[in-house]
């Protein structure tokens with residue numbers, strides 16, 4: 198039916214016999230771009246609750262729809278399309294949301310590129326219009342990735358900081374199986390070639406479990422392995438410099454030991470801070486404990502997510518939580534555990550119990566909280 202339809206406005210630069218094919222290409226890719234956008238939009242709306250990102254998807258869809266005229270639709274010939282049966286095995290499986298989003302953003306970008314090129318044959322303004330939309334998709338992709346990272350960070354209450362270990366990957370994977378969503382690669386001694394290889398493997402592992410992956414100390418390594426961010430101590434690179442190198446959408450964490458360091462880290466734009474050492478720890482020899490007093494200070498004053506760190510294990514966890522911590526970071530308690538999955542699950546269950554309790558407390562009258570001993 199397609200090739201019998203007469204174009205209302207035949208395009209001047211193309212022989213008549215090529216026009217139906219170009220119309221079918223435009224029709225198919227207009228559909229493809231809109232479908233891909235719809236899939237991304239649904240996640241922005243229902244998964245991220247971001248009206249801004251969902252709104253941008255919707256606007257792009259509407260702009261694309263304006264080009265999808267009856268003239269182009271009339272050439273559709275699904276039965277005669279030799280490409281409908283062609284699908285790549287990767288289209289059949291999605292390892293998770295991240296991969297689903299990536300695949301669809303890629304599909305939209307490809308479709309927009311096709312529309313830009315073939316559109317030039319169809320309408321004098323179509324090429325430019327779709328080129329601009331393609332750049333808007335790149336921005337959307339970058340904003341979406343940054344937003345996803347921040348949301349995941351907010352949802353992460355347990356942070357595993359790794360140490361050198363013969364079983365590094367097995368331990369990290371065991372913790373991920375226990376529900377861990379935030380991992381930092383920390384190795385103070387390895388050569389760079391080893392660090393790169395290890396960081397790449399950990400990155401892959403974290404991606405499989407949809408966990409955030411942060412690199413300690415090294416902005417260059419974080420960029421090289423496409424990590425989600427970097428953790429910087431007081432003696433490491435200034436936050437502003439790291440931000441310049443990493444761009445706006447990667448996470449930057451900063452260690453703090455006292456109120457002044459906390460204030461500066463937040464003012465300089467840290468996405469999260471470490472608060473410690475809560476207890477003296479052999480993992481960080483020579484660093485005096487900041488103690489539970491500093492944890493109490495953080496609970497009252499920190500305006501970004503903060504992780505109590507230093508000497509925390511299942512035996513003292515309750516004291517740290519009672520001092521006001523809602524997030525903790527640990528090295529030995531998980532890296533040296535006989536059962537890292539179980540320890541992770543224990544930490545997470547206590548942290549989540551606390552969240553529930555605090556949410557409950559916020560909605561109950563004070564008298565009820567006291568008489569039912571819900572004070573911790």
Ligand SMILES: Cc1ncc(COP(=O)(O)OP(=O)(O)O)c(N)n1
Pocket residue numbers: 356358381383413414428429430431432433450451452453470471472504506526
């Ligand atoms: C979550 C977290 N908090 C603090 C640190 C310590 O960072 P830093 O003071 O730079 O010391 P090193 O870890 O580099 O020895 C951290 N790594 N993670």
Ligand SMILES: Cc1nc(C(=O)O)sc1CCOP(=O)(O)O
Pocket residue numbers: 358452453471472473474475478479480481484506507508509526527528529530
């Ligand atoms: C890496 C690190 N940074 C700290 C800080 O206070 O900045 S404490 C610390 C080590 C934490 O190790 P563990 O859980 O084995 O005690």
Ligand SMILES: [Mg+2]
Pocket residue numbers: 413414428429430433
């Ligand atoms: Mg450091």
